Amino acid sequence: MQKTALVPYARLPHAQHDRHVLTSTVDVFGTAHWLLADRAPQPGDAARPFDALVVSVDPNGSTELTELSAVRARWPHLDRLPDGGFVVAASRTRQHEDGDQVQIFDALGRETSSFSVGDAIEHLLVDEAGHIWVGHFDENPVGIRRWSATGQLTWTSDNAHIPGLFDCYALNVSGTVAWACPYTDFPLVEIRPDRTQRPVRVWANRVRGAKAVAIRGERVAFYGGYGEERDRLAHGEIMEKSVEQADVDLLTLPDGSAPGRRRVVGRGSRIYVQAEPFTTWGVFDLSS
Template sequence: MTGRRTAASRARRYEDFDQVQVFDALGSETSSFSVGDAMEHLLVDEAGRLWVGHFDENPAGIRRWSATGLPTWTSDDANIPGLLDCYALNVTGAAAWACPYTDFPLVGIRPDRTDRPVRVWENRVRGARAVAVHGGRVAFYGGYGEEQDRLVHGELTETSVEQTDVGLLTLTEGSFAGRRRVVGRGSRIYVQAEPSTAWGVFDLSS
């Protein structure tokens, strides 16, 4: 990685400033721009493009931006069912994977492909906050209420995710995460529990 990016999730709190700032390896700002309000996820792909998933106060859904702030893909015409809130977003290589509210399908997004740039798999797992994908396998982490520590394994068929196992994800010492941050990257789900000093990693490929 040659630099870093920072962003504010709510645009209206920073009306006089650009929301996203891009820095080079020496810490100098190279560009800044706004990507809209209600940003839930911001991840960078291998080409340096920014993927943004919005929560329900912004109907933009999922968008991809260049490192200089040009929009390069939007979910507006992608026919993703029930996309009101991007609950989970995973970016790996040049692709993105999402699990959006309200229908919670698994969505694979490869905008640079001419053949099926967006694929949608029906999914019965509700409320997952992170997703990991490896080959034809997938894992969903999180859920509503007592299912916040749930880890669901599944396999991809042509049209749906078929569940193969359900368990609970715990920290190294065996406790549950409680309040946490989660990030999906390829086959991995990163979990940072309070006091937010370290990350734990679940790897679907291991």
């Protein structure tokens, strides 16, 4: 099987390697961010807020540091808002923590608001307009929702007629559009909440288990799968009612090795992949 190597994209500065990487992401504008703590989470830490550092590396390689005060999430999701602030959210929430799951920080690292979006966050991605898209996994099968940065629910997949939406395996947010590939039926789904006609479009798809998806015009690529297909990169073409599968490659790290444990982020035509120890990002771009 042909191999496709990721292209090196962004690297955590070596001066920050002594800190623990809580999470990392690439925002809608292409800047990579790392959320760092002095140490890894420990048992009993859940109720103790802590200070954290966000290290941001833009596509030109410029670095910015933002100190966040009193972060509560020990296993968080992170993304940046268009105004320079940040969203930090706990993937799991308990009843007594309801209302504190998501923290909004301004560009100076000060908390400005907090709210809850529901348990079992699989993906959290901010779009160019500042909407917060959340996809949930199957321990809270509420599907896909879009929130404002003040905690207002602005769109939900309820009654959107997305077949088999039980677990949001893959979510791609670019511009103000979201694409998804959810379990159990794995359709390709386009979501444009602000479009008056057909805000949701669905195509049948035979690729199972993808953890990320990239879109470029009528072309699509699905990354990941079950078992031996976890490094699969399946290409397809969007037809009238379904995705027609084409070539299948293996996606590797830039040196040709398998990624192993990884994080993935889908943004438009790009799939960003970060392997352990989570200090570098590589990119696959469907448009190149």
